[in-house]
Ligand SMILES: Nc1ncnc2c1ncn2[C@@H]1O[C@H](COP(=O)(O)OP(=O)(O)OP(=O)(O)O)[C@@H](O)[C@H]1O
């Protein structure tokens with residue numbers, strides 16, 4: 001088996017003999033050998049997935065069949081292919097060089113490590129789950145061995161990181177095709193993650209390992225920068241592609257529960273993005289944001305015509321959404337007006353208090369402890385399904401042979417709200433008012449001295465954030481068809497809670513659009529798929545945030561500004577406010 | 593260049609600022625007329641920056657008021673800027689993580705009106721206003737020589753460029769009066785020369801300038817009038833010649849004791865406040881005496897700050913400052 005796998009090596013060597021001369025003749029023969037071995041390792045890893053790794057189908061994903069990779073083997077298979085292809089690109093194979101515009105070694109190391117990690121994770125999981133190494137078939141051993149080899153070879157490779165080289169000019173149809181392919185791949189990868197078996201944590205953990213390593217490898221190879229160049233160049237194409245990808249998502253789900261995941265992700269991502277206006281742009285720490293979601297949800301529930309509602313009215317949906325937003329806005333102004341005049345921490349404390357007060361008030365407005373408004377802990381159940389122009393959201397609908405179930409309907413509705421919030425975020429952020437927010441965040445004193453009415457501008461950000469949460473809340477109430485006070489806590493194991501939202505913003509990247517969307521997706525999906533985490537979720541949360549603050553304080557999706565702030569070295573240092581005074585005088589003295 | 597016969601752009605009357613027991617600015621009157629460049633000098637800790645903060649509403653003066661073109665200003669920074677007074681900071685306060693262009697655009701804030709709605713709807717009015725702001729901002733960057741750095745983050749600019757950007761940002765609000773707090777601090781001689789030219793150009797555009805600076809050559813080259821602040825009080829105000837030859841100014845900078853120094857009680861107050869908890873009392877002779885003798889000995893007596901070697905004069909001025917508080921007793 002193994003001897004079989006080493007055979008491709010001389011062949012690749014021969015191919016690259018000509019190719020590497022084009023690389024300014026700097027590639028040492030040793031490097032070429034190591035790259036070729038890495039490619040061989042990748043191929044060997046692929047081959048190993050065609051073997052049986054265990055004897056019983058009890059391990060999730062059925063890894064018992066010869067000649068037919070399944071379950072976690074698929075991840076090893078894909079990573080093996082990618083590793084081999086990148087190794088060939090490193091060897092200078094014609095037509096593949098575009099894969100590594102900023103160097104191949106670091107990407108190869110990460111890919112090799114990813115393949116290794118996924119395979120070993122699988123093998124170890126088999127041994128642990130089934131009770132012992134005896135459960136491994138020879139295929140499992142082989143896979144473990146052949147994926148370890150490329151780790152060694154790639155770490156012997158010299159680092160060839162270089163500044164991003166100029167891309168070859170492609171015709172624009174080709175560039176647009178690339179964008180389409182990127183989104184299609186993205187959709188596929190996300191689908192794969194969402195559709196992993198929630199009853200067993202192994203497939204999703206393997207998926208996380210594989211995606212994590214590959215993503216970082218693509219960043220290191222320079223492909224991500226290349227693609228972001230393309231998406232900036234074709235902005236509207238990218239937007240359309242993103243939109244289509246998001247719209248077709250529910251049609252690809254074979255289980256309604258997957259679409260439900262999608263709806264929840266869309267809602268929490270949207271709310272996190274709304275919070276990002278407050279936290280990321282204006283720099284106001286709002287620790288009770290979830291209460292505004294609650295205000296919107298309760299308001300919409302009260303006017304929805306639900307039997308349990310204490311107000312006997314039935315507003316059309318659009319009116320419910322507007323009222324939800326407006327009531328949230330009013331609460332935002334009432335909370336914000338007294339506190340935003342003060343600096344900094346007061347807002348965090350007051351919003352934290354408001355969040356708790358909201359929940360307790362909803363609990364107590366039950367007719368015994370207070371006026372009868374909310375039914376206390378019972379909440380308002382059985383909110384009637386949405387109906388817009390005769391389109392009932394709880395029924396299945398078919399278009400052109402594709403069926404959209406209840407979750408799909410809500411998903412598309414929620415997507416509309418997401419788009420609205422993305423639009424608001426980007427338009428507001430990139431305008432006079434958005435610049436004022438950022439200026440206030442950067443240096444409030446200087447901002448006011450530049451003529452910005454700090455209080456007013458902060459209140460606008462705070463109120464806008466509250467309104468958007470209210471609107472999302474109104475949709476959420478209908479989707480859940482029930483509202484109860486316990487959904488709106490400061491911290492808890494089930495989103496939404498204020499900690500979840502703030503964490504989504506910080507994890508994803510403050511001040512960006514992609515950040516909170518990605519952050520909310522990860523923070524929602526990971527605990528959903530890894531149910532064993534349930535009890536330790538807050539602990540895992542905390543550890544993740546500490547690690548993030550240590551290694552990537554700007555979040556996963558960096559804001560251009562913050563990335564520079566945290567990582568640029570060798571930059572001219574701007575002395576701090578106090579240090580500078582002395583420094584400046586010192587320079588004057590020295591010069592005199 | 594307009595004449596100074598018109599009514600003043602800035603009228604500060606009896607501005608006093610107390611921090612607890614410390615009176616940082618005491619009853620200062622100052623007028624700035626259109627088309628004028630006025631200098632504000634004084635030893636370190638004299639209260640110059642505090643005075644600026646009172647003018648711009650960052651501090652609410654304990655007493656006195658500030659009027660712009662005859663209208664008394666409310667002590668709110670954004671309203672002061674709105675009225676037409678813009679400033680720079682002694683300790684550079686740029687929006688470090690915004691680009692150079694964005695910094696200047698923030699400066700345009702008071703002269704544009706587009707609110708949240710127009711930003712969300714993006715009508716033609718919004719686009720026009722945004723384009724006009726950008727054009728004006730680029731014009732100012734051109735004016736200060738930073739146009740080619742428009743897309744850089746302001747934190748990545750060299751020190752001198754950051755000071756220039758502060759000026760461009762302040763100018764973006766189309767001020768009638770520009771307050772510069774030590775605009776050449778940390779600059780090399782060429783940059784200082786360039787800044788001088790820049791200030792003249794700003795004046796020629798019709799903006800009056802009030803400038804704090806420790807560089808005497810810079811001040812006396814530039815200013816139509818110079819006011820000297822010592823221990824929070826205005827010692828003298830006049831043309832460069834008058835101020836340069838005034839012996840009280842020399843004394844204030846060099847620390848020669850003289851009769852009836854305006855800051856005498858003030859300094860005693862400061863010492864008392866500093867002694868504070870220790871309750872050491874305001875008089876403690878020994879150490880201060882040796883301090884002043886040392887200063888006197890090395891500097892070799894009074895010198896004219898505007899003399900042939902201004903660099904040396906400045907050096908003395910700086911050193912004199914150290915001796916100042918002690919001599920005041
Ligand atoms: N916010 C404040 N609270 C208390 N004391 C202050 C405050 N601001 C300034 N002071 C004090 O007021 C005095 C004047 O300070 P100021 O900064 O105005 O001096 P300056 O003339 O600008 O000096 P420099 O030439 O060093 O810039 C100093 O003694 C300072 O310590």
Ligand SMILES: [Mg+2]
Nearest residue numbers: 640641642682
């Ligand atoms: Mg000062």
